[in-house]
Amino acid sequence: MADVHPSAIVYPGTVLGEGVKVLENAVVGKQPTLSPRSTTKREPLPPARIGDxxxxxxxxxVFAGTTIGARVILGDQSCVRERVEIGDDVVVGRGSLVENDTTIGALTKIQAEAYITAYSTLEDNVFIAPCVVTTNDNYMGRTEKRHGEMRGPTIRRGARVGGGAILCPGIEIGEEAFVGAGAVVTKDVPPRALVVGNPARVLREVPESELLDR
Amino acid sequence: MADVHPSAIVYPGTVLGEGVKVLENAVVGKQPTLSPRSTTKREPLPPARIGDxxxxxxxxxVFAGTTIGARVILGDQSCVRERVEIGDDVVVGRGSLVENDTTIGALTKIQAEAYITAYSTLEDNVFIAPCVVTTNDNYMGRTEKRHGEMRGPTIRRGARVGGGAILCPGIEIGEEAFVGAGAVVTKDVPPRALVVGNPARVLREVPESELLDR
Amino acid sequence: MADVHPSAIVYPGTVLGEGVKVLENAVVGKQPTLSPRSTTKREPLPPARIGDxxxxxxxxxVFAGTTIGARVILGDQSCVRERVEIGDDVVVGRGSLVENDTTIGALTKIQAEAYITAYSTLEDNVFIAPCVVTTNDNYMGRTEKRHGEMRGPTIRRGARVGGGAILCPGIEIGEEAFVGAGAVVTKDVPPRALVVGNPARVLREVPESELLDR
Structure with missing residues (x-):
């Protein structure tokens, strides 16, 4: 049985797992609203699925077409767009946005006010500090081919990205890498590297004592 | 006819154009709430106007005293303050805030979680990437004369500002200029210049192939 | 008498002072929701108290267990977590988050979209510009002892922190210091110092004319 606050809106067809809680004024399973300029006729997305x-x-x-794993916490005033897959035991912090067509692995923590752009991949056990910014469009809306060219970040297992850090489009952050607070990452970060600065440069390796597999 | 979700609040007098949609829990046409310290007696602002x-x-x-153009999309959990003029076909991304006394030209796109300060001017076809920060007060609340001194940015036609970039008070970003992700812009950016870094410096010109008028 | 909009939710026991206004869709006095992974049995927090x-x-x-001073303004779409003490005449800007176990002194202004991490101390008359980021965990979730090690910033009386600036964990910002827009602060800032850059360095002293006690 799910526990849905009377002020929440859960759209018909949404699958709520055992013990799910939907708090005040939350909206679950909404379809994207067609842009008034859009000429495509879209099928409705499949219902949202929220894990036990x-x-x-x-x-x-939470938009339709999205699947949320078991024991996930979506923070207050957060938003998860359509066609997102979120693994078990993930946290999406208060006010954060996960854009469409993104995959997030189990146990990953996204802290408050972060921005996860469309077409991102975050593997398991990733840590995204507050107010991290990701991007996916080198041309910022200026090329005809842009849809094929939009590439979000790939953040490998166990990587950590510090507060307010900014990732340029298509960046890969290696396994267990560490991006310092406020770094502006303009190229790929090797596994276990610790980078800082604007633009970000490798400072040293992450110490053994902080690795997941130690 | 407008389509207003039953959970939305639209204040009396608000003008909703043909085909306007107001989604769940939106609040349209609210008057600013007088600060408990305020001693001024303010007239109510004119109603909000939302274009076809x-x-x-x-x-x-959306606050009262604001005019929104035709086919504008105000994203989920966004906010547009009083005395703002937004042109046709503008997008204000999810979670973004447009402060009072700001003007935004047609076709401008403001992506998610951006902050457009009070007394800003964004011309037509501007692109504001996610999490861009603008400012308008060099003294941060510390001078008596500050109200006359608050100056938001002026962002000229076709300029693009990258993810998480920060604009200092009163900055002008020239036509078709490009501010890289994470740049901290402390002085005006010439037309067509591409700037990066903290503080931002000119790196090169924007290539012809990315200009609006090519 | 308080003035509570019919769409707002005020939990039983919440103490609303004389002349308090609670606007549309606000939620006041909510208890933190226990994580599904949590095994601790927590007592409910005492009710929220909102000053005259x-x-x-x-x-x-506004969460339970939090006390808000007189004439405080909590902006639209903002959030104040549990066990926070906010002094009189404070402003928390639109969309900003004040995390748990934080203390904020009288007359402090937090502008829009800022992030005040858990275990922070902001003294009186502090100015936090829009989109400021604070942090409290050098290990980003990677050590067993982390709860004892999480340290938010201490921001002394009259200090000002510029737009989009980032404070590393446990930083102290001295009295009347000035952190420039976009600075990434990796070590303590002396009283009256003005710092800029990534990493932040002292540029000069704050001029006499901008001090609180001039």
Missing amino acids: GAIVSTGAI | GAIVSTGAI | GAIVSTGAI
Whole structure:
């Protein structure tokens, strides 16, 4: 049985797992709204699926076509767009946005006010600090071919990205790498490397004591 | 006819154009709330006006005294303050805030989680990437004369500002200029210049192939 | 008498002072939701207390266990977590988050979209510009001892922190210091120092004319 606050809106067809909580004013399973300029006729997306024990917090929004794993916490005022796959035990912090067509692995933590752009891949056990910025469009809306060219980041297992860091489009952050707070990452970061600065440069390796597999 | 979700609040007098959609929990036409310290007696602002085909998405807020053009999309959980003029076909991304007394030209795109400060001017066809920060107060609240001194940015036609970039108060970004992701812009950027870094420096010109008028 | 909009939710026991306003869709006094992984049995927190003349704006959230001073303004879509103490005449800007176990002194202004991490101390008359980022965890979730090690910033009386600036964990910003827009602060800032850059370096002293006690 799910526990849905009377002020929440859960669209018909949405699959809520055992013990799911949907808090005040949350909206779950909404279809994307067609742009008034859009000429395509879109089929409705399949319903959202929320895993056992997950929490959709106050004012959060989950789109249709998205699957949320077990025991996931979507923070207050957060938003998860359509066609997103979120693994078990993930946290999406308060106010954060996960854009469409993104995959997030189990146990990954996205802290508050972060921005995960469309077409991103975050593997397992990734840590995204507050206010991290990701991007996916080198041309910022200026080329005809842009849809094929939009590439979000790939953030490998166990990587950590510090507060307010910015990732340029298509960047890969290697396994267990560490991006310092405020770094502006303009090229790929090797596994276990620790980078800082604007533009980000490798400073040293992540110490053994901080690795997942130590 | 407008399509207003039953959970949305549209204040009396608000003008909703043909085909406007107001989604779940949106609030349209609210008056600013007087600060408890305020001693001025303010007249109510004129009603908000929302153009034909515009969409006010889930949880978004539009203040009174503001005019929104045709086919504008205000993203989920965004907010547009009072005395703002937004042209046709503009997008204000999810979670973004447009502060009071700001003007935004037609076809401009503001992506998610951006902050457009009070007294800003964005011309036509501007692109604001996610999480861009603008500012308008060099003294950060510390001078008596500050109200006369607050100056937001002026962002000229076709300029693009990258993800997480920060604009200092009163900056002008020239026509078709390009501010790289994470740049901290401390002085005006010439037309067509591409700037990066903290503080931002000119790196090169924007290539012909990316200009609007090519 | 308080003035609570019919769409707002105020939990039983919440103490609303004289003249408090709670606007559309705000949620006041909510208990933290236990993580589905949590095994601790927590007592409910004491009710939230909102001081005379305070305003809880549209869509804002205030947790139980938190005390808000007189004439405080919590902006639209902002959020204040549990066990926070906010002094009189404070402003928390639109969309900003104040995390748990934080203390904020009288007359401090936090502008829009800022992030105040858990275990922070902001003294009186502090100015936090839009989109400021604070952090409290050098290990980003990777050590067993981390709870004892999480340290937010200490921001002394009259200090000002510029737009989009980032403070590393445990940083102290001295009295009347000035952190420039976009600075990445990796070590303590002396009183009255003005710092800029990534990493932030002292540029000069704050001029006498901008001090609180001039």
